[in-house]
Amino acid sequence: MSGEATLDAAWLRRHPLPVHPERTDKNSRGRVMLVGGSLLVPGGLILTAEAAFRAGAGKVQVALPEPLAIPTGIAVPEAGIFALPAENGEIADAAGVADRLSGCDCLALGPAMASPAAATAMMDALLPAAEAGPVVIDAACVGAAAARLAAVEALAGGAILTPHVGEMALLTGLDADEIEDRRTGVAAEWAGRLRAVIVLKGATTLVAAPDGEVALYAGGGVGLATGGSGDVLTGLIAGLCARGLPAWEAACWGVWLHGEAGRRLAERLGPMGFLARELAAEVPSLMRGV
Numbered sequence: 001m002s003g004e005a006t007l008d009a010a011w012l013r014r015h016p017l018p019v020h021p022e023r024t025d026k027n028s029r030g031r032v033m034l035v036g037g038s039l040l041v042p043g044g045l046i047l048t049a050e051a052a053f054r055a056g057a058g059k060v061q062v063a064l065p066e067p068l069a070i071p072t073g074i075a076v077p078e079a080g081i082f083a084l085p086a087e088n089g090e091i092a093d094a095a096g097v098a099d100r101l102s103g104c105d106c107l108a109l110g111p112a113m114a115s116p117a118a119a120t121a122m123m124d125a126l127l128p129a130a131e132a133g134p135v136v137i138d139a140a141c142v143g144a145a146a147a148r149l150a151a152v153e154a155l156a157g158g159a160i161l162t163p164h165v166g167e168m169a170l171l172t173g174l175d176a177d178e179i180e181d182r183r184t185g186v187a188a189e190w191a192g193r194l195r196a197v198i199v200l201k202g203a204t205t206l207v208a209a210p211d212g213e214v215a216l217y218a219g220g221g222v223g224l225a226t227g228g229s230g231d232v233l234t235g236l237i238a239g240l241c242a243r244g245l246p247a248w249e250a251a252c253w254g255v256w257l258h259g260e261a262g263r264r265l266a267e268r269l270g271p272m273g274f275l276a277r278e279l280a281a282e283v284p285s286l287m288r289g290v
Contacts, residue, residue: 003213003214004184004213004214004215004216005213005214005215005216006215006216006217007207007215007216007217007252007255007256007259008256009290011215011252012253012256012290013290015249015252015253016290017056017240017243017245017253017287017290018243018244018245020056020243024058025058026058026059027058027059028058029056029057029058029059029242029243030056030057030058030059030105030106030239030241030242030243030244031057031058031059031060031061031103031104031105031106031242032052032057032059032060032061032104032105032106032107032108032235032238032239032241032242033061033062033063033097033100033101033104033106033107033108034048034049034052034060034061034062034063034064034108034111034235034238035062035063035064035091035094035097035107035108035109035110035122035126036048036063036064036091036108036109036110036111036112036113036122036138036139036141037062037064037065037068037072037091037111037112037113038065038089038090038112038113038114038115038118039065039067039068039086039089039090040089040114041112041114041228042068042071043075043112043228044111044112044228044231045062045064045068045072045111045112045231046072046075046076046277047112047228047231047232047235047276047277047280048108048111048112048231048232048234048235048238049062049072049076049078049079049235050076050232050235050277050280051231051232051233051234051235051236051239051279051280051283052108052235052236052238052239052242053076053078053079053239053280054235054236054239054280054281054283054284055235055236055237055238055239055240055243055254055257055283055287056239056240056243056287057106057238057239057242057243058242059080060076060078060079060080060239061079061080061081061082061100062076062079062080062081062082063081063082063084063091063094063096063097063100064081064082064083064084064091065083065084065085065086065089065090065091065092066083066084066085066086067086069081069082069083082096082097082100084096084097087118088115088118089115090113090114090115090117090118091113091118091121091122092118092121093121093125094121094122094125094126095125097125097126097129098125098126098128098129099129101126101129101130101131102131103131104131104133105133105241105242105243105244106133106134106135106136106238106239106241106242107126107130107133107134107135107136108135108136108138108234108235108237108238109122109123109126109135109136109137109138109141110122110137110138110139110140110141110142110144111138111139111230111231111234111235112139112231113139113140113141114139114140115140116140116143116144118140119139119140119141119143119144120144120147122141122144123141123144123145123148123151124148127148127151127152127155128151130155130156130157131156131157132156132157133157133241133242134155134157134158134159134160134241134247134250135155135157135158135159135160136159136160136161136162136234136237136238136241137152137159137160137161137162138161138162138230138231138234139167139230142161142162142163142167142168142170142171143167143170143171145161145171146170146171146172146173149193149194152194152196153193153194153195153196155196157247158195158196158197158210158247159194159195159196159197159247160196160197160199160237160241160247160250160251161194161196161197161198161199162199162201162230162233162234162237163198163199163200163201164200164201164202164230165179165180165200165201165202168186168187168190168198168200171190172186172190174186179200183200183202183204183206184206184208184214186200187200187206187208187214188208188212188214190208191208191209191210191212192210192211192212194210195210196210196247197209197210197247197248197251199233199237199251199254199255201230201233203218203222204216204217204218205217205218205220205255205259207248207251207252207255209248213248215252215255217252217255217256217259219259219260219263220258220259220260220262220263221259221262221263221266221271222271222272223262223265223266223270223271223272223273223274224258224259224262226274226275226276227276228275228276228277229258229262229276229279231276232258232276232277232279232280233254233255233258235280236253236254236257236258236280236283237250237251237254237255240253240254257283257286257287258279260282260286261279261280261282261283261286262274262279264282264286265278265279265282
């Protein structure tokens with residue numbers, strides 16, 4: 001293992017965000033494709049899309065079950081929307097997205113999905129079509145990756161997986177208690193095995209790189225343990241990847257921005273009771289302040 005770092009202002013200054021010239025257009029700021037959503041969590045991808053924009057992505061496109069397409073497009077008028085066939089409230093067929101991934105700077109799979117079967121079919125349809133950009137694998141797609149480890153490892157742009165401990169247990173086959181006891185070791189081992197970045201979420205979030213480096217963040221507070229918080233984190237990481245940050249740095253920055261947004265809201269509103277949808281608005285000023 002290369003060592004552990006603390007995600008703080010000093011670390012961020014050593015790994016600065018991309019600087020975009022004044023004449024930069026939206027295409028140069030990067031394009032994100034989000035694929036997921038379900039009728040069980042119909043607003044989840046709204047959180048993810050808004051977070052990707054707040055992190056600085058120039059274009060965000062959202063592919064989701066057809067019944068959610070118009071409501072999501074109205075809620076996030078800045079985003080492009082692709083309606084996909086739906087069954088039992090989840091994506092039934094994602095193949096139509098595959099030919100839209102050309103030029104995509106970051107693909108995010110799984111936010112706000114609940115069905116393992118739908119996640120499995122989506123991964124099979126889209127992993128082979130992923131091109132050079134990183135692929136963020138979230139929610140139900142983390143568990144689906146367990147039977148597709150070779151496909152994840154083979155991704156040309158690498159993967160960023162964002163599990164909590166339960167999802168990490170599905171991915172690895174390990175007991176959740178063992179993962180809790182060996183969080184750093186397990187995250188680092190699987191990051192190396194998959195040639196991917198592992199973001200193991202918790203009270204202290206670990207970001208493990210394929211080379212064994214691990215970064216720690218423990219400052220967000222208990223208020224971040226709320227519905228939709230993980231959807232926001234996925235959007236932040238995807239937006240930062242699209243802007244040009246390498247996967248490891250994008251994950252670290254995303255974790256820090258997410259946590260510091262929670263800290264700010266806790267200071268202003270109280271340690272618990274703020275909403276996931278309030279996090280993303282804190283991000284632009286946090287990026288400016290580093």
